[in-house]
Amino acid sequence: MMSSRIISSVLVDRIQEEPFIKPVDIVKDFKQNYFLDISYHTAWHAKNLAKSEVHGDESSSYSQLVWYRDALMSSNRGSHCVLECDPKTSRFRRLFICYGACIEGFWWCRPLLFIDVTGLESKHKGQLIGATGKNGNQGSFPFAFAIVDSENEVNWIWFFENLAKVLTPQGRTITFISDHNKGLTEAVSNMFPTSHHAFCLQHLKQNLLSKYPSTYGKFFRDHIVDLFLKCAYAPTKAAFEVNMRNLKHEGGAPVMTFLEDLPKESWSYAYFKEQWCSVLCPVMERTLNERLMVGRNWNVSRCSASVYDVHAEICVKVDLANCLCSCHEWQIKGFPCVHALVAIQKDSGCIHEYTDDHFKSRYFRYSYAFSISPIRDIKNVMQGSEDVIMPPLTKKRRGRPTTKMPKSVGAV
Structure with missing residues (x-):
């Protein structure tokens, strides 16, 4: 029978094309293409050997982190990179990275960050935490990430401590959006007490x-x-309370349990304290044209110098001077709602003057005006004994691996 090492030499190119190929498929391929019978275990071991050949050894790669941190900080000024190891065992604990280009570019994005975490499917496991902004064209703007051993309160506090170090100098109040996670929620309130924290619907x-x-x-x-969802998207507090009564009446005890530790300020439009949605550029131009078509036949009457009544399905009051609409959408999203657009046209005003700069193409271009510089080749670097970092210890779970994503700690 062929050894795993010989099979791995055949798999190198295949692994580059299909990094997630399953061992059972390798067994089938060798049977069909080479008329060879290999065991599942042999295919599994050969796949891991081929991955090491392509991507390097996973365990020894931890010792490259010290070099990477230093190279990153020297070639990308303004970056924030924190590497922590156990002082006694030299084993990896956690890593935080926020590139200088992302820090500079985020200033031109809306003050909004989505926080999420996912498990790492690697030999040594761990959790990947990400903080992602949203650019003016409704696209994702990568901001910062961290690798930690587990999702717990200590690591959440550490993550937000590092976020605070790069965000505080910008002097902006950031709105965070995340899963309803107890440790995460407490970390946000401790490190960003003036920020609004909304939960992902x-x-x-x-x-x-x-x-x-x-x-x-x-x-x-x-x-x-x-x-x-009717409660979440209710435009006014009165509408929210009506929908909430219906939800509690029909949902019964499970709904009451669900709502126990869920402040309405964190998920309901009617109670949001901050503007946190974001759109712009080509996407916003299409949205703008669509909204203008919706309200083209509505009657509009002037109440004062800057206040108008827009007679849509219901009568809505728009205050152009203060960028307010009684439908509440303008205040929430930061971009004129369809009622406001009709009132602006009636007032012969320029729509772009009522639009936040973060929605405009100029800010969008600025957000990507900064580049991440390449770093030097690791092959030319000598490694000292003090740079050796051991991989974290991981406990192998009993039984077959789960196929479902586990619920976040503290999730409702």
Whole structure:
């Protein structure tokens, strides 16, 4: 029987094209293409050897982190990189990276960061935490990331401490959006006490559905989610309270449990304290044209120098001087709603004067005006004994590996 090392030499090119190929597929391929029978274990071991050949040895790569940190800081001025190891065992603990180009570019984006975490599917496991902004064209703007051993309160505090070091000099109040996670929520409130923290509706929907097992039926479960979304998107506090009564009445005890530690200021439009949505550029131009078409036949009457009544499905009051609309959308999203656009046209005003600069193409270009510089080749660097970092210890779980993403710690 062929050894794993010989098979791995055949797999190198295949691994580069299909890094996630399964051992069972390798077994089938060798049977079909080479008429050879190899075991699953042999294919699995050969795949790992081929991955090491392509990407390097995973365990020894930890000792390259000291070099990478120093190279990053010298070639990318203004970056923030923190590497922590256990002082007694020299084993890796955690790493935080925020490139200088991202720090400079984020200043031209809306003061909004999405926080998320995911498990690392590697030999030594761990968790990857990411902080992502949103550029003016409704696209993602990578800001900072960290690798930690686990998702816990200590690591969340450490992550936000480092975020604070790069964000505080900008002097802006940041709005954070994340899953409803107890440790994360406490870290935000401790490190950014003046910031608003909103919860991701997609995560909340999944957490709400988990309160109702499949025995409730798909129709009922979807109906409860619809009622919850009506509360979330209610434009006024009065509308929110009406929808909330309906949700509690029909949802019963599971809904009451779900809402216990869920402040409405963190997920309801009607109670948001900050502007946190963002759109712009080509995407915003299309949105703008679509909105103008919606309100082209509405009647508009002037109440005062800057206040108008817009007679849509219901009568809505628009205050152009203070950028307010009684539908509440303008205040939330920071971009004129359809009622405001109609009033601006009636006032013969310029729509772009009522648009935040972060929505304009000029700011969008500025956000990508800074580049991440390449670093020198590691092959030309001598490594000292003090730079050796051991990989973190990981415990192998019993049984078959899970195929589902585990719930976040503290998630509702």
